[in-house]
Amino acid sequence: MSETPKKVALIASQGTLDWAYPPFILASAAAAMDMEVVVFFTFYGLTLLNKKVEAKIAPATNPAMPMKMPFGTDQFQNINWSIPRFISGNTPGFNTMATSMMKKTFKNKGVATVEELRELCQEVGVKFIACQMTMDVFGFTKDDFIDGVDFGGAAMFLEYASDADIQLFI
């Protein structure tokens, strides 16, 4: 296309597994549509740039999260298990178990892993910026992250976002 590409500016501020998907899905899809994309990773979103993404879900703090089994018949898989919060919040390993079940469901449904989507983003030209201030606060170093990440602050993001066509805070 000869016209100037549309510009997309995303902020990824969350580090749980469920919130890890939206920025990478939107960024990769936008780049596939020939848009120019920058994702600014700040606060807990910064952990999504770690070489290995350890993102989990925490059902106790997400009352609307469907609790479903990734195996069995379709009917069984569609049951939404109502787990009382004193169990989901107090049982050791509950988040780990729920996380592995959600990952299994994603896999069953043909959804890419977060790491795969992140790699696809980079392949189609999405730019990642890590928030330098958050790195200092939480003690991250450049070596913690995947290759190909830029480092900067609010001004660097805002300069790009100021003439972006789409800006989303996730």
Next chain:
Amino acid sequence: MSTITETEVLDCKGMNCPLPILKTKKQIDKMQSGEILKMISTDPGSTNDVIAWAKKTGNTLMENSQDGNIYTFYIQKS
């Protein structure tokens, strides 16, 4: 059955959003202007996604059809 003769075939069966669009983009990038890609998907969302993608990227969606849970697209590179 379509009367269109494709240059390349891309099988995206079993993949979910946004993978069919990403794979389509990567395949189209490797092809020459005027060549035709046949993309096959099982993602029900891919119909609207491919239409939107083609509109945005300027490639031509020549034909799309559904047979059961299989979706077929013929895309001509601009």
